[in-house]
Amino acid sequence: MMSGSSFQGGLFSDEVPGKRAGATMRLGVNGIDAETQDGQSFSLPYAQCRLEMGGASGRMVFCHSPHRTLTLFCEDPAFLPALGEAGRGQLAEQVSQLTQEVRRARKQSMLRGVLGLLVVVLIGYGVYRGFAGVTANSIEALPIAIDEKVGKLAMESMDLEGPKVTDPVLVQAVDEIMSRLKPHAGTAGMNFEVTIVDAPLVNAYCLPGGQIVLFTGLLKAAKSPEQVAGVLGHEMAHATLRHGLKRIANSLGVIAAVNLLLGDTSGLVAVAVELAQHGLLTRHDREQETASDVEAVRMMAAAGLAPTALADFFVIMEKDGGDVPGAIAWLSSHPQLVERQKEIRQRSEKLGAIEQRPFKLDWEQVSRHAKEPGKAKDAKP
Amino acid sequence: MQDQAIAVRGPTSLATQALHHDISLRPDFALLSVQLQQGQKIHAEPSAMATMSPTIELKAGMRGGVGRSLGRMLGGESLIVNTFTAKHGAGGLDLAPASPGDVVHYRLQGNSLMLQRGSFLAHSDGVELTGKWQGAKGFFSGEGLVLLKASGSGDLFFNSYGAILEIDVTDGYLVDTSYVVAFEDTLQYTVSVVPGLRPGSKLKTLFFGGEGLVCRFSGRGKVWIQTRTAAPFLKWVHPFRPVQRSGS
Numbered sequence: 001m002m003s004g005s006s007f008q009g010g011l012f013s014d015e016v017p018g019k020r021a022g023a024t025m026r027l028g029v030n031g032i033d034a035e036t037q038d039g040q041s042f043s044l045p046y047a048q049c050r051l052e053m054g055g056a057s058g059r060m061v062f063c064h065s066p067h068r069t070l071t072l073f074c075e076d077p078a079f080l081p082a083l084g085e086a087g088r089g090q091l092a093e094q095v096s097q098l099t100q101e102v103r104r105a106r107k108q109s110m111l112r113g114v115l116g117l118l119v120v121v122l123i124g125y126g127v128y129r130g131f132a133g134v135t136a137n138s139i140e141a142l143p144i145a146i147d148e149k150v151g152k153l154a155m156e157s158m159d160l161e162g163p164k165v166t167d168p169v170l171v172q173a174v175d176e177i178m179s180r181l182k183p184h185a186g187t188a189g190m191n192f193e194v195t196i197v198d199a200p201l202v203n204a205y206c207l208p209g210g211q212i213v214l215f216t217g218l219l220k221a222a223k224s225p226e227q228v229a230g231v232l233g234h235e236m237a238h239a240t241l242r243h244g245l246k247r248i249a250n251s252l253g254v255i256a257a258v259n260l261l262l263g264d265t266s267g268l269v270a271v272a273v274e275l276a277q278h279g280l281l282t283r284h285d286r287e288q289e290t291a292s293d294v295e296a297v298r299m300m301a302a303a304g305l306a307p308t309a310l311a312d313f314f315v316i317m318e319k320d321g322g323d324v325p326g327a328i329a330w331l332s333s334h335p336q337l338v339e340r341q342k343e344i345r346q347r348s349e350k351l352g353a354i355e356q357r358p359f360k361l362d363w364e365q366v367s368r369h370a371k372e373p374g375k376a377k378d379a380k381p
Numbered sequence: 382m383q384d385q386a387i388a389v390r391g392p393t394s395l396a397t398q399a400l401h402h403d404i405s406l407r408p409d410f411a412l413l414s415v416q417l418q419q420g421q422k423i424h425a426e427p428s429a430m431a432t433m434s435p436t437i438e439l440k441a442g443m444r445g446g447v448g449r450s451l452g453r454m455l456g457g458e459s460l461i462v463n464t465f466t467a468k469h470g471a472g473g474l475d476l477a478p479a480s481p482g483d484v485v486h487y488r489l490q491g492n493s494l495m496l497q498r499g500s501f502l503a504h505s506d507g508v509e510l511t512g513k514w515q516g517a518k519g520f521f522s523g524e525g526l527v528l529l530k531a532s533g534s535g536d537l538f539f540n541s542y543g544a545i546l547e548i549d550v551t552d553g554y555l556v557d558t559s560y561v562v563a564f565e566d567t568l569q570y571t572v573s574v575v576p577g578l579r580p581g582s583k584l585k586t587l588f589f590g591g592e593g594l595v596c597r598f599s600g601r602g603k604v605w606i607q608t609r610t611a612a613p614f615l616k617w618v619h620p621f622r623p624v625q626r627s628g629s
Contacts, residue, residue, distance in 0.1 A: 008491045010567070012601055020565075020602075022490025022534070037490055037534075054569040054600045056495050056513075062567075062600075071601065073567055075493075 005082055009034075009074030016040060025072060025079075027086040032063060034072050042070055046087035051094045053102060061098070139245045144190055144209065147245060151209030155195075158207075162199030165216060167373040170196055173366045174214065176359065177229045184302040186240035186295055194232070198373050202317070206235035208244035219370035221316060225359040229303070230296060230310025237295035243288045293340055297347045304357035311344040399488070400505050400536045408483035408544035413476040413502065417467035424510075425476050425503035427459045434472025440464045452512025458501050458529060462510075478502050478540035485545050485563075485605060486538055493532035493566035500529070500539045500562050507535030532566075539563055543609030550604055555595045559610040565602035573597055 011023045011034050021036040031045035044065055052062040055073070061080050063072045084095035165171070174194050182192060192210040201215040212235050214228075222228045238244065284292070297307040314337045369376045400423060401416040415423055417437065427441070441461050443450040450460045465474055478484060479499075487494055489508055504510060513530040531537050541562045548554065550568060558572060575595055598604055 010490065010492050012567075020567075022492055054567070056493070056564070056566045056568060056570060058569060060567065075566070 005078075007074045007076045007079050007082075009072060009076070009079070011036070011042060011073070012071040013042060014069065015042075023072070025074060027082055030087060032072055032083075032086075042072070044070055044072055046090040049091060049094075051083070051091065051098055053098055053105075058105065059102070136246055136249075139242055139249060142245070144187065147239070147242060148191065148209035150245065150248070151207035151211040151239075154207050155211045155213075158213075160195070160197050160199075160213065161201065162197040162215070165196035165198050165373040167196075167369050167376075169365060169369040169376075169378075170216070170219065170373060173219075173225065173361050174228075174232075176361060177225055177232060180303045180305065180359070181229060181233050181236060181299055184299045185236055186299075190239060192236060192239070196373075204231050204235050206238045206244075208239060208242065210236070210239045212236070212239075216370045216373055220367060222313060223316060223363075224309060224312075225361045225363055225366070226300075226305050226309035227313040227316070229305050229359075230300060230307070230313055233296035233299045233303075234292045234310060236299070237292035238284060238288065241288070241291055241295060243284050243292070246288075247284070290340065290343065293344055294347060297344055297351070301348070301351050301354050304355060306354065306356055307348040307351070308345055311341040311348075314341045314344075398506065398535075402486060402536070402538075404484050404486065410481055411478070411484040411540070413484050413538055414473060415476065415503075416471070416473045417465070418471050419467050419469075422464055422466045422506050423474070423476075423503050424462050424464050424505075424508075426479075426501055427461050427463050429476045429478060429502060430463065430465070431475040431477045433465065433474035434467075436467055436470040436472035437474055438466050438468040440466070449509065449511040452527065453501075453510055453529065454512070458499065458510075476503055476538070480540065480542040480611065482541040482543050482607065482609070483545040484538055484540045485547075486536060487563070489531065489534055489537055491534050493530055494537060494539075494563055495566065496529035496531060496539055496563045497561050498527070498529065500541060501531070502538040502540045504531060504537045505535040508533045508537055539605075541605070541607035542611050542614075543607045546606050546608065548604045548606060550598050551601055552599070554598045554604065556598070556604060556606055558594045558596050559612065560606045561596050562605040562607050564598065564604040567600055568598045568602035568604065569600045570596050570598050 005027055007025045007027075009023055009025050010021060012020050016036060016038075021038070021040070023034040023036045023042070026033045028043075031043050031047075032049070034042045034044070036042075044063055048066050050064040050066070052064065054060055054062060055075065057075065059077070060073055060075045061083070063083075065071070080095055080098065084092050174196060178192060178194060185192070190210045192212060194212045194214055196214050196216065196219075199215045200217040202217040202221045204212065204214045204218055206212045212232065214232070218231065219228060222231070293310065296310055300307040300309070318337055365376075365378060368378075398421070400421070401418075403414045404411055405414065406412050412431070417423065419436075430439070433439075441463050443460055443462070450462075453462075454460045484502060495513065501510060508531055510529060510531050512527040514527055539562065545562060548556075555575075564570070572594060
């Protein structure tokens, strides 16, 4: 900025009424000239000028005379650089010092801001965790009838991705597996119902209330009824641990928590249907998957089945993942297979020896029927 | 600066289009009376108008656009500012602030004045009123994150709860945050806990009280403080409130 530029600001002086006045300042050859709105003129030579930063914004430049009998001030951001250049650089040193101070102050205030933000985020996270705890507890207090209602409506609105299977061999096999598991379910009085769907997907899922969908692709891929029992036990656990409702509550947030506490579930059902349509109701987070594995291990052991069968099924998935068509479905909705296998085997070991009562099913026949439900021909004995 | 803040009567120069005004019934129930010449305007907070001449026209609007209006709202004022114009000839109007207390006039000369939330009453043309984000200072002050900032050239009227003291700060000065009404832009300020408290008490006041927090002013300029604040008064009145008993 060239000498001679004018800036709006003000001045402190005993010579003006009220000791303060607004003023227009010009940077002359030898000093700063200021003129108040009432026409009083003041001059401050550069050689006597002491610079200082301050004011409410922290960016106001003050120019004091030696005994502070006159102080000129200006908040225009161009004022300080202009002062540095004015009067053949007489104030350049003071200006560069002030500029450094301003930068330092700005850095500090930024740091404080970031720290403040961090504190706010941490507090917010704490509140969120607390809220998640509240929703989980309030869901435990709800009657199972709500799970059933939500599951039934979700089932109706879901695309099953294939025809329902009525092949008696498959239905009876699955019924037998379920009858072994049902008495050991974590929640009494839940009506588990398995719908077998003819599709190459190696997958199974459970909706709230115990509506399980099992694809023939999974029956084909499984090497034993115990492995299917492991998967079904895992899916039953999602229902008994009420993972679906907890997921809805988390998706809905505060409104759901209030609704749940007040007992109004109409909104809940609407959201369940919405989530079901997007397939989100059957997808669980890692915490929920692990919890269901643990519960499946407990149920299988209680039912006289080797809990490691579930881990064995994971191995098949891993090995044949590329070969089995549709295996990607199970893998995408059930992540972290390696760690989960380890966890299942460790928990099985801790349970010690189990008096095993294997299924008396002809699994080869079941596999054959799974390939062509309703059409497979069985050799007469 | 012939018309200092504490001055009651202000026959100011016509050249600067200053407002003829009178502040009466001070300091407890102050009333601002303004005489407008034809075409002259005053902008006031909604519901402040008590009386006015039939020559004056009232128009409500978001002065200064959405940005400035939102700033004002965050500063504890209304989105809307009422503009009174002496359209059909000269006339007068009386403006009354919401809280019992004093009213102060300040003449802005291209500088700024920072106002605590809720203390704006009215301003003339040439003055801009907006919010000024306070960041951490506001977060811990207990008085809101945004201060009002009045800048430009013209007349500004602000009000307090209780009477107003004008303090000329020349070096350092401490004021409890809840007592600050306004201060000039030449003053630097930080918000801190009252010096001398034990660390435990400091934390307690920081997070639970709001009491004991002070504005530390430095530099040179004027600070206006009020002699009462509303919150302690409400606390004092509370035990005497009639309470409806439950049951019969």
